[in-house]
Structure formats: structure tokens, C-alpha cells
Amino acid sequence: xxxFALAATLCFAAAATTAQADCTAVTVEDQFDLDEAAxxxxxxxxxxxxxxxxxxxxxxxxxxYRDWAITATRPAVEGSHGNRLLLTFANDVAAExxxxxxxxxxxxxxxxxxxxxxxxxxxxxxxxxxGPLFIMTKVGLDEAPDTDGWLYDGVQPNGKKMKFxxxxxxxxxxxxxxxxxxxxxxEEVRVSSE
Ligand code: HEC
Numbered sequence: 001x002x003x004f005a006l007a008a009t010l011c012f013a014a015a016a017t018t019a020q021a022d023c024t025a026v027t028v029e030d031q032f033d034l035d036e037a038a039x040x041x042x043x044x045x046x047x048x049x050x051x052x053x054x055x056x057x058x059x060x061x062x063x064x065y066r067d068w069a070i071t072a073t074r075p076a077v078e079g080s081h082g083n084r085l086l087l088t089f090a091n092d093v094a095a096e097x098x099x100x101x102x103x104x105x106x107x108x109x110x111x112x113x114x115x116x117x118x119x120x121x122x123x124x125x126x127x128x129x130x131g132p133l134f135i136m137t138k139v140g141l142d143e144a145p146d147t148d149g150w151l152y153d154g155v156q157p158n159g160k161k162m163k164f165x166x167x168x169x170x171x172x173x174x175x176x177x178x179x180x181x182x183x184x185x186x187e188e189v190r191v192s193s194e
Contacts (some may be wrong), residue, residue, distance in 0.1 A: 024128045031083045031121045042128045050130045056159030065115035069095035072189040084120040106180040112138040130157040
């Protein structure tokens with residue numbers, strides 16, 4: 001009887017572990033091969049944990065961005081932010097202009113904030129986990145003369161602030177000077193502003 005109970009317990013534990021592993025499991029050989037359905041499974045699996053983590057240490061953006069305008073229909077892999085699935089939210093100040101996804105003559109209003117969730121996909125470990133929340137805030141040239149008026153910030157999955165040089169982010173974002181240094185989500189997932 002005792003033996004049976006033990007076996008049942010072990011069995012249950014194994015099943016629980018499998019269920020947990022399954023929803024973050026990655027079976028593809030390349031992150032660009034993840035299809036819409038697979039991405040949605042990963043996002044559904046991690047979305048609550050993700051928002052709780054970013055808010056954990058009280059970071060202002062990390063605690064509020066989920067109420068903002070969503071700019072894509074689902075997370076997508078672009079490539080520049082590593083092997084990550086990305087999903088950007090725009091605050092009230094930014095949303096109208098950002099959602100036009102214009103390529104030229106863009107000048108985002110001061111106070112614009114973009115917050116981008118990420119899911120890190122490890123092909124080697126065959127697993128996905130929450131990645132950092134990447135943030136850009138338009139503060140204007142007086143406050144951020146070296147980065148064309150933008151401040152870069154980041155929140156780790158445990159809620160702590162990320163440490164990095166502003167130039168690390170801006171050196172790459174400076175490639176999009178015509179769209180006020182915004183690179184936008186990949187075209188196939190952009191929401192229309194209509
Ligand atoms: C190697 C190039 C590169 C680097 C370095 C980089 N980014 Fe980006 N970033 C991109 C691209 C490309 C996109 C658009 C792709 C997407 O969101 O799907 C983007 C999008 C963003 C967005 C959404 C707003 C937008 O541009 O549409 C934020 C916020 C952001 N990055 C923050 C950061 C922060 C913070 C850092 C530094 C820690 C950083 N980025 C470093 C290339 C880069």
C-alpha cells in the first residue's frame with residue numbers, strides 16, 4: 001500500500017513537471033522557425049509571470065505598461081535584440097504617432113515611452129523564458145544630448161533595473177534616424193492604427 005502511494009506521488013510529480021516544461025518547450029532548430037501558434041503558446045504560458053516579474057521591484061514602467069496600447073498582434077522575432085520574441089507597448093503620449101509606423105520625418109512628442117517585452121528562446125536548452133523589458137523614453141535634447149533626446153532603460157525578469165551604457169542601445173538605434181530612432185515591430189505583426 002505504502003509502495004503504491006509512493007509510486008502514485010512520484011507519478012504525479014513527474015506529470016506536473018512535464019506539464020510545466022511543455023508550455024515553455026521549444027522544438028524548432030531556429031527561432032525564426034517558430035510559427036504563430038507556437039509563439040502564442042509560449043506567450044500565454046509566460047505572460048502573467050512576465051508582468052509580475054517586471055513589476056516586482058516597483059519600476060514605474062514595469063508596473064504600468066500592460067495598460068498601454070499594444071503595437072503588434074503577437075510577439076515576433078526580429079533578430080537585433082538577440083534570439084528574442086518581442087512585443088512593444090506604447091504609452092498615451094506615444095501611441096498615435098508610433099502606430100502610424102512612419103519611416104520619414106517622425107518626431108515623437110516628449111513624454112513618449114515605448115516598452116518592449118521579450119521572451120528569450122534558447123534553441124540549445126529547447127526552452128523559452130522571460131527576457132528583459134526594454135524601454136525608450138523621449139526626454140528631449142536638453143536632457144539627452146548624446147542620444148538624440150532618448151533615454152534607454154531596461155527591467156530584468158526579476159524586476160531589477162538593467163545596467164548598460166546608453167551608447168550600447170543608441171549605437172544601433174541611431175540607424176533609424178528618419179523615424180526618430182524607432183525601428184518598429186516586423187511588418188507582418190504590426191497593428192493598424194485605424
Ligand atoms: C543591434 C541593434 C539593437 C540594439 C543594440 C538595441 N536595439 Fe532596441 N530595437 C532594435 C530593433 C531592430 C527594434 C525593432 C524590432 C522589434 O521591436 O521587433 C528595436 C526596438 C526597440 C524598442 C521598441 C521601440 C522601437 O524602436 O520600435 C525599444 C523600447 C528598444 N528597442 C529598446 C532598446 C534598449 C533599451 C536597448 C539597449 C539595452 C536596445 N534597444 C538595443 C535594435 C536594437
